[in-house]
Amino acid sequence: MGHSHHHHHHHPTTGGRNLLISIVLNILITIAQAVGGFLSGSLSLLSDALHxxxxxxxxxxxxxxxVLTRREPSTSKTFGYKRAEIIAAFVNSASLIVIAVFLIIEAVERFLEPQSIDSGIVIWLSLLGILANGFSVLLIRKDSGKNMNMRSAYLHLLTDMMASVAVLAGGILMYYFNWFWIDPALTIAIALYxxxxxxxxxxxxxxxxxxxSPDHIRVQEIVGSISALDAVKNVHHVHxxxxNEDSIHLEAHIDFHSDILLSEFEVILSExxxxxxxxYGINHLSIQPEFGKCDSKQIIAQH
Structure with a gap:
């Protein structure tokens, strides 16, 4: 079986220290906003804390x-920890949706039974959120173009700052006009986002x-591209x-017109x-060459 891959080495990000500073700042903001939300009765402040x-x-x-992606694979972990980020993203996003639904239910109840809110606490804590997140955004900004991790961290912090700006605007409106309906309205907007x-x-x-299969790649196109080679009879059993985000794998059986030499196959494999x-950005191939083998020639088939 022909087997090939192109490595993409992960180097330690220079933004590691900046990420740690941002984590500590965001933990402090979260605690302050959660306590302030309970004390003031502001649901939008609580929703911003959850955000x-x-x-x-x-x-x-x-x-x-x-850290994990820099660990070397082993005989018991042949892919290393490359999927740690994906699993964490799945758990994180699922919990995010559950929290948002809970916030919407609470906001609807608050619409039906409006409550007085201490807008002073809301204003000061949202200002704290803007300043701390703004500082974090400046810390991460330089490294945001280096990899997807840092880019997603930068975008999260930027949206945090924008949410705090919205809560500040709501706090000011409540302070001067007693528009307490603004609080659940902002909560629903943040939750929907x-x-x-x-x-x-x-x-x-x-x-x-x-x-x-990745969204941007069509299996039929790949099969057509490989089948266009003169020596190839058909392509089947494609997976x-x-x-993870950096590694796309292709596995396929290729039936050849003639009983070619191994050296000839290596030339075709390189092409x-x-x-x-x-x-297609496919950087890891496993190709099984065949000649005259009686097996299913379906493009997609279970082994």
């Missing part, structure tokens, strides 16, 4: 993933964990999946590798 908590988890996941973000992440993580990497 911050979800982002603490995301930042921790980003940090752990950076969490569902939107959470669903997209949950869907992506589920696709990877279930070994679904296409993502190990397939180049095509797959260049055209």
């Amino acid at each position: 911050n908590l979800s982002d603490v988890l995301s930042l921790v996941i980003s940090y752990i993933a950076n 969490l569902i939107y973000m959470g669903y997209d992440l949950l869907r992506s993580a589920t696709r990877v964990l279930m070994l679904f 296409l999946w993502q190990l 397939i590798e180049r095509k797959m990497l260049r055209d």
Whole structure:
């Protein structure tokens, strides 16, 4: 069986220390906003605290993933810890949606029975959230272009800051106009945004964990591309999946027109590798060459 892969080495991110600082800051904000939410009776402040908590988890996941992906594979863990990030993303996004639904139910109840809110606490704690998240955004910004982990951490912190700005605006309106309905309205808006973000992440993580083919690659196109080679009779038993965000795997059986030499197969395999990497970003191939073998020639078939 021909087997090939192109390594993408993971180097320690220079933003590791900045991530740790952001984690500590966000834990402090979360505690302060949660306590303030209970004391003031503000549901939007509590929802912002939960939003911050979800982002603490995301930042921790980003940090752990950076550490784990540098660990070498072993005989008992041949893929290493490459899927740790995906599993964590699945759990994180699922819990995010559950929290958001809970917030919407609470907000609807608050609409039906409006409550007086200590808007002073809401204003000061949302200001704290803006300052701390703003500082974290500046810390992470430089490293956000280096890898997907840091980019997602940066976006989470940026949305946190925007949510705190919304809560501040709500606090000011409650303070000057006693518009207490603003609080549950903001809560629903933040919760719907969490569902939107959470669903997209949950869907992506589920696709990877279930070994679904990547969205942007069509199996029929790959089969057509390989079948266009003169020596190839057909391509069957195809499996296409993502190990993680950086690694796309292709496994296939290739039936040849003639009983070619192993050295000839190696030349053809090298050409397939180049095509797959260049055209589809597939960086790990396992090809089984066949000649005159009586097996199913279906493109997608169970072994």
